[in-house]
Amino acid sequence: MDMIDLRSDTVTRPTAAMREAMLRAEVGDDVYGEDPTVNVLQQRLADELGFDAGLFVPSGTQSNLLALLAHCERGDEYLVGMDAHTYKFEGGGAAVLGSIQPQPIVQAADGSLPLTSIEAAIKPVDPHFARTRLLALENTWHGRTLPLDYLGAAHELARSRGLGLHLDGARLFNAAVACDVPAREITRHFDTVSICLSKGLGAPVGSVLVGSQTLIDKARRWRKVTGGGWRQAGILAAAGLHALDHHVARLADDHRRAAYLAGRLREIAGIDLLGQHTNMVFIDVPAERLRELDVHLREAGIRISIGYLPTLRLVTHLDIDDQGIERTVEAFRGFFAQG
Numbered sequence: 115m116d117m118i119d120l121r122s123d124t125v126t127r128p129t130a131a132m133r134e135a136m137l138r139a140e141v142g143d144d145v146y147g148e149d150p151t152v153n154v155l156q157q158r159l160a161d162e163l164g165f166d167a168g169l170f171v172p173s174g175t176q177s178n179l180l181a182l183l184a185h186c187e188r189g190d191e192y193l194v195g196m197d198a199h200t201y202k203f204e205g206g207g208a209a210v211l212g213s214i215q216p217q218p219i220v221q222a223a224d225g226s227l228p229l230t231s232i233e234a235a236i237k238p239v240d241p242h243f244a245r246t247r248l249l250a251l252e253n254t255w256h257g258r259t260l261p262l263d264y265l266g267a268a269h270e271l272a273r274s275r276g277l278g279l280h281l282d283g284a285r286l287f288n289a290a291v292a293c294d295v296p297a298r299e300i301t302r303h304f305d306t307v308s309i310c311l312s313k314g315l316g317a318p319v320g321s322v323l324v325g326s327q328t329l330i331d332k333a334r335r336w337r338k339v340t341g342g343g344w345r346q347a348g349i350l351a352a353a354g355l356h357a358l359d360h361h362v363a364r365l366a367d368d369h370r371r372a373a374y375l376a377g378r379l380r381e382i383a384g385i386d387l388l389g390q391h392t393n394m395v396f397i398d399v400p401a402e403r404l405r406e407l408d409v410h411l412r413e414a415g416i417r418i419s420i421g422y423l424p425t426l427r428l429v430t431h432l433d434i435d436d437q438g439i440e441r442t443v444e445a446f447r448g449f450f451a452q453g
């Protein structure tokens with residue numbers, strides 16, 4: 115029985131066609147800047163998203179970290195959402211490795227940082243305070259897309275106060291597909307953007323940071339310093355290029371399946387549907403039945419992650435088809451029918 119793994123969109127395996135592309139990749143030593151496939155990937159995303167240059171790195175965490183290190187110096191601070199990945203889920207890397215202070219801001223329900231809160235958090239120029247340098251946003255955030263007019267307004271505010279703008283666009287293409295705009299309509303408001311190839315796009319490894327030549331040169335230096343300089347990484351970049359060619363438009367299928375799954379789960383007594391955004395469905399189930407539910411689903415070949423978030427998050431991706439969704443609905447229905 116095929117396992118239906120709804121824990122995250124990071125669990126996808128490279129398709130046969132992607133593995134073929136990896137096998138054929140031309141490679142070189144990327145520390146010398148000589149891996150042709152890496153160079154194509156970096157430049158392709160930079161061009162598509164409206165930037166000078168790109169930098170291919172192993173993970174989204176490193177990509178965000180390098181961006182923070184490129185924008186900020188020791189004693190600077192960045193404004194970031196209280197529940198943002200770049201604040202909460204990256205081990206405090208900017209503080210640990212860059213002596214950069216985060217200023218967390220309580221987010222609105224859609225993930226945006228209210229402009230008034232941003233204003234209020236910007237420190238005066240005074241030796242008492244860290245120097246506020248950067249505004250970091252996330253799109254999608256828990257599957258939610260930031261409104262385009264919000265991005266414009268946040269950009270205006272940041273610019274008027276001399277702040278740089280970084281986007282954690284781990285799922286940038288989910289946002290672009292959901293908003294039905296070219297990704298550039300989102301990225302044009304930012305100085306740097308980090309994109310994960312290993313989430314919904316289905317590559318096994320890798321993220322790309324894009325930005326100005328100056329910022330990417332700094333990021334490249336920090337990549338080496340943090341041990342991220344790699345050699346024939348073109349084998350991995352080829353997977354990323356394949357993903358950009360073949361797995362972007364199909365994100366709409368993941369969103370459609372998530373919407374369908376949400377609609378069906380909502381009909382089941384015992385499940386409280388909290389919301390569905392892009393490829394994520396959020397539900398509450400009675401806490402005392404969670405373990406039992408997990409066991410039941412595992413027996414049906416379905417994996418969910420429990421205990422990580424306060425609610426259950428079900429994520430659709432490349433390896434989940436319509437039949438997998440039907441099996442999931444049936445398994446949930448069977449469990450709650452037992453009462």
Ligand SMILES: *Cc1c(COP(=O)(O)O)cnc(C)c1O
Nearest residue numbers: 173174175176199252282284310
């Ligand atoms: C996954 C993710 C990251 C980090 O990516 P890793 O490759 O897991 O380090 C950053 N931001 C967001 C929003 C993510 O979902």
